[in-house]
Amino acid sequence: MKTDIQIANETKMLPIAEVLQKVGLSDDDFDTYGKYKAKAVNNLYEKLKDKKDGKLVLVTAVNPTPAGEGKTTTTIGLAQGLNKLGEKSVVALREPSLGPCMGIKGGAAGGGYSQVVPMEDINLHFTGDLHAITVANNLLSAMLDNHIHQGNSLNIDTRDIVWKRTLDMNDRALRDITIGLGGKINGIPREDGFMITVASEIMAILCLASDLEDLKERLGKIIVAYDKEQNPITAKDLKAHKAMAALLKDAINPNFVQTLEHTPAIIHGGPFANIAHGCNSVQATKLALKLSDIAITEAGFGADLGAEKFFDIKCRMANLKPDAVVLVATVRSLKFNGGVAKENLKEANVEAVKKGIVNLEKHIENIKKFGLPIVVSLNAFTEDTEEEQEVIRKKCESLGVGFALSKAWSEGGEGAKELALEVKKALEKPADFKLLYDENKSIEEKINIIAKEIYGADGVEFLPKAKLEIKKIESINLDKMPICVAKTPYSFSDNPNLLGRPEGFKITIKEIRVSAGAGFIVALAGDVMTMPGLPKTPAAENIDIDKDGNITGLF
Numbered sequence: 001m002k003t004d005i006q007i008a009n010e011t012k013m014l015p016i017a018e019v020l021q022k023v024g025l026s027d028d029d030f031d032t033y034g035k036y037k038a039k040a041v042n043n044l045y046e047k048l049k050d051k052k053d054g055k056l057v058l059v060t061a062v063n064p065t066p067a068g069e070g071k072t073t074t075t076i077g078l079a080q081g082l083n084k085l086g087e088k089s090v091v092a093l094r095e096p097s098l099g100p101c102m103g104i105k106g107g108a109a110g111g112g113y114s115q116v117v118p119m120e121d122i123n124l125h126f127t128g129d130l131h132a133i134t135v136a137n138n139l140l141s142a143m144l145d146n147h148i149h150q151g152n153s154l155n156i157d158t159r160d161i162v163w164k165r166t167l168d169m170n171d172r173a174l175r176d177i178t179i180g181l182g183g184k185i186n187g188i189p190r191e192d193g194f195m196i197t198v199a200s201e202i203m204a205i206l207c208l209a210s211d212l213e214d215l216k217e218r219l220g221k222i223i224v225a226y227d228k229e230q231n232p233i234t235a236k237d238l239k240a241h242k243a244m245a246a247l248l249k250d251a252i253n254p255n256f257v258q259t260l261e262h263t264p265a266i267i268h269g270g271p272f273a274n275i276a277h278g279c280n281s282v283q284a285t286k287l288a289l290k291l292s293d294i295a296i297t298e299a300g301f302g303a304d305l306g307a308e309k310f311f312d313i314k315c316r317m318a319n320l321k322p323d324a325v326v327l328v329a330t331v332r333s334l335k336f337n338g339g340v341a342k343e344n345l346k347e348a349n350v351e352a353v354k355k356g357i358v359n360l361e362k363h364i365e366n367i368k369k370f371g372l373p374i375v376v377s378l379n380a381f382t383e384d385t386e387e388e389q390e391v392i393r394k395k396c397e398s399l400g401v402g403f404a405l406s407k408a409w410s411e412g413g414e415g416a417k418e419l420a421l422e423v424k425k426a427l428e429k430p431a432d433f434k435l436l437y438d439e440n441k442s443i444e445e446k447i448n449i450i451a452k453e454i455y456g457a458d459g460v461e462f463l464p465k466a467k468l469e470i471k472k473i474e475s476i477n478l479d480k481m482p483i484c485v486a487k488t489p490y491s492f493s494d495n496p497n498l499l500g501r502p503e504g505f506k507i508t509i510k511e512i513r514v515s516a517g518a519g520f521i522v523a524l525a526g527d528v529m530t531m532p533g534l535p536k537t538p539a540a541e542n543i544d545i546d547k548d549g550n551i552t553g554l555f
Contacts, residue, residue, distance in 0.1 A: 004111050004555050008119040011260045019258045023090060023291040030256060033127050036118050038256040042212065042249075045286055053289040054088075055427050056320060059298040059377075060307040060367075061328040062359050063499075064489050065336040067345050070111065070379040070409060071328045074416070075298040077114035077408020078326065078377075078423065080261045081416030082294055085424070090292035091116075091263060094280045094300065095130065095255070095270040096123050097198045099170040099532055101554075102540040111555075113412030116257050116265045120551045130168045130270065132251035133206060134197045136219075136244040137166040141192075143240045144224050145180070149187045154237060155227045158190050162513065163224035164530075168197035172533030195530040199275045202244070204518035206252060207269035207281040208317055215252055216245040218517040232476055234516070254284040261413050264291065273300030274489045275530050277309040277520065282318040294427070301489035303327060303363045308454050311370050312436050313482045313520055321433045324373045324426040326419070327401075329360050329392065331384045337500045346383040353388045357395050358501035362492065364399055366454050371432035375402035375422045379409070402426050439482050443470050443512065446483045447523050451507040455492045461508045466523075469512040473521065478514050487525035494526035 002010075016038045017027060029047070030038040059075040075091060082089035093116065096108035101123050109119040116122060125131070144163060148156055167174060174194035180187035197203060201222055209215035220236030227233055235241045254268035266288050269281035278300030279285075288295035299306030307325065315322065331353060332345040338356030340349055360376065367374050376396045378389060389405065396403035404422040407415030437449045444462065451457040462470070473479050490496040493505045511524040534540075542553035 004115060005119065005552065007113060008115055008117050008260070011117060013117055013258060014262050016256055016258065019262055019264050020256055023088065023264050025291070036257065037121060037127060039127060039250065039253045040256065040287060042253060044253075045283060045290065048287070048290040051290045054292045055294045055323040056285070056289060057294060057296050057324050057326060057423060057427070058307060058310055058322050059296060059326045059328060060303040060310075061301070062333050062363055063302040063304065063337070063491060065333045066342045067330070067332045067336060069328050069330050069333050071298055072108060073111045073114045073409050074326065074328045074377050074379055074406055074419070075296055076110040076116060076259050076265070077406060077412060077416035078419055079263050079265075079296045080114060080259055080413030081408070081420035082296070082423070083261070083263050084413045084417055085420050087420075087424070088293045089263065090266065090288040090295055091259065092266045092268075092280050092284045092288040092295060092297040094298070095126055095267050097130065097196065097270055097272075098124070098168045099196045099198070102534070102543075103170045103532065103538055104535045110259075112409035113260055114408040114416070115260050116267065117260060118257070120554060122257060122267060123554055126267070127250075127255050129251040129255070129268070130197050132248055133200060133202050134166050134168055136247040137197070137200045137202050139244055139247065140222070140224065140235055140238070140240045141165045143238050145187050147238055154233055155229075156225045156233055157228045158188060161190065161192075161225040163222070165192065165194045166197045166200045167194050170196065170532040170534045172531065175529070175531045193531070196532060198270050198272050199530040201515045201518050203269065203271045204276055204515060204520075206248060207271055207277070207279060208314070208518055209252065210282060210318070212245065212249065212252060215248060216241055218519070219244045220517070222517040223514060230472070230475070232516075252283070254281060254287055271300075273306040273309060275486045275528055277313045277484050278306040279310050279314045282314065285320065286318065294423075303366060304454050304492050305485070305487070305489055307367065308436065308450065309484060313484060315433070316435055316439070316482055317519060321431070322372060323431045324375065324423060324429075325367050326375050326377050326423060327360070327363055327367065328377050328379055330379045330381065331388045331392070332381065334360060334392065339499070348385045348388065350385075350387050350391060353391045356500055357392065359499070360392070361395065361399065362456060362501045364401055369436065369453060371434045373402070373426040373429040373431060375404060375419070375426050377404055377406045377419050380405050380407050440480050443473065443479050443483070443521060447485070447507075447509060450483060450485060455507060456501065456503060457493065457505055457507045459506050461506050463508065463510050466509045466512045473512065473514050478516055479521070482520045484515070484520045484522045485525055486522055486528040488528065
């Protein structure tokens with residue numbers, strides 16, 4: 001069986017200019033990064049704003065399992081399948097982070113015959129967006145510590161600094177560090193730490209900003225610390241936001257590439273859904289809507305995290321109104337939720353599918369609460385039995401949602417035509433999109449609504465630290481914003497071991513953080529690491545490059 005990278009390397013790419021001509025763009029609309037990558041020029045959306053928007057389809061999934069569900073592969077395959085049916089479709093995706101790429105997950109450019117290319121470039125550095133975010137983040141850190149070193153005229157309380165440095169790599173040793181050691185010349189000693197770049201508020205800001213001016217304004221609102229009277233200190237107070245915006249002047253513009261079948265793909269921004277809001281940029285999605293009849297986008301991890309945040313944060317802020325949802329599942333993911341160990345997932349087990357299908361059922365119930373038509377896409381694997389697949393098909397029929405078997409990995413767009421046809425049917429149904437909660441409710445009320453309605457929890461327990469932080473946020477009048485819950489993606493609960501559809505549990509909120517620039521409040525449930533660590537055997541051990549520059553081991 002060919003590897004993803006072998007399939008990608010055997011595909012003859014078209015020059016990106018030729019791909020973009022298909023959607024009506026000229027050379028003046030983008031800047032090329034080599035032959036096969038490009039960036040939209042500044043304010044391209046403004047140029048296209050009078051064009052009618054296409055339909056918007058979100059691809060999400062059941063809770064992820066160690067076996068993998070193939071959500072990105074399905075997203076890419078669906079766009080290719082729609083194009084094979086004569087629809088003009090564009091796909092909008094997130095950029096991969098080097099942390100998971102070198103860690104446990106590997107690359108994030110799809111798989112098999114449903115990939116975006118050049119996959120090595122996309123997975124390794126791409127157009128430098130994440131590096132620009134890293135530098136902008138760390139410029140703010142440097143200016144904060146320099147301000148304190150130079151006399152601290154803002155009266156910053158060095159014990160109440162909330163801004164951390166970033167690095168786009170999994171490095172657990174940097175989670176908690178001490179800086180400023182070595183005497184007066186090296187600054188003021190204090191505790192600090194690193195987050196992975198995709199967890200930075202600047203990543204969230206880049207993905208939610210409408211243009212450069214909005215970006216700069218949002219950057220200025222970032223709270224980095226509090227003074228000794230508990231007043232917030234912002235990036236604007238440190239006079240850092242303008243230089244930060246300058247560093248991000250290219251990074252804010254979406255990137256264009258292509259799928260293996262030359263479908264245009266827009267890849268931009270990459271916040272994780274377990275620790276951030278998990279969606280590609282607003283600009284990328286809005287561009288896709290202007291350039292296509294049907295725009296396909298995805299949200300990270302399961303629907304309880306990615307889809308909920310896509311609706312309640314991204315759509316709320318950008319005034320987006322999705323038209324349908326594709327919910328990706330696999331036979332093996334439902335067997336895993338039914339109690340089957342990872343090493344036994346290839347064995348037929350109809351009873352385990354029946355037991356684990358409650359996970360799929362809960363996700364369907366949740367999406368219906370947002371008023372959108374649903375299609376369940378069953379990502380097919382060779383070891384699946386017809387009897388196992390039929391259990392899922394019948395469940396979808398009983399719940400009144402569409403169903404399609406997807407072979408996007410093995411057959412590309414041709415294997416996704418059944419899914420594409422079901423999506424077209426779903427788009428003919430009325431969509432009555434609505435948000436889950438009113439952002440003007442209290443922080444506790446909003447978190448309780450998410451926990452009860454989406455996770456199925458009995459309630460929420462706020463630990464003392466979280467309660468104090470809520471009072472602090474209320475005192476500075478920043479509580480009327482949407483909620484971004486940071487929790488494990490593996491369960492509806494905050495316990496990764498509670499699979500299926502857990503009941504009789506409470507969500508524990510340990511900490512509350514305000515992302516004033518991004519415009520949301522982060523609620524940390526359970527033990528969520530904003531700086532992941534590498535596994536015992538990192539994926540990086542298998543990556544190599546030969547004398548001719550050919551990369552192997554990347555997937």
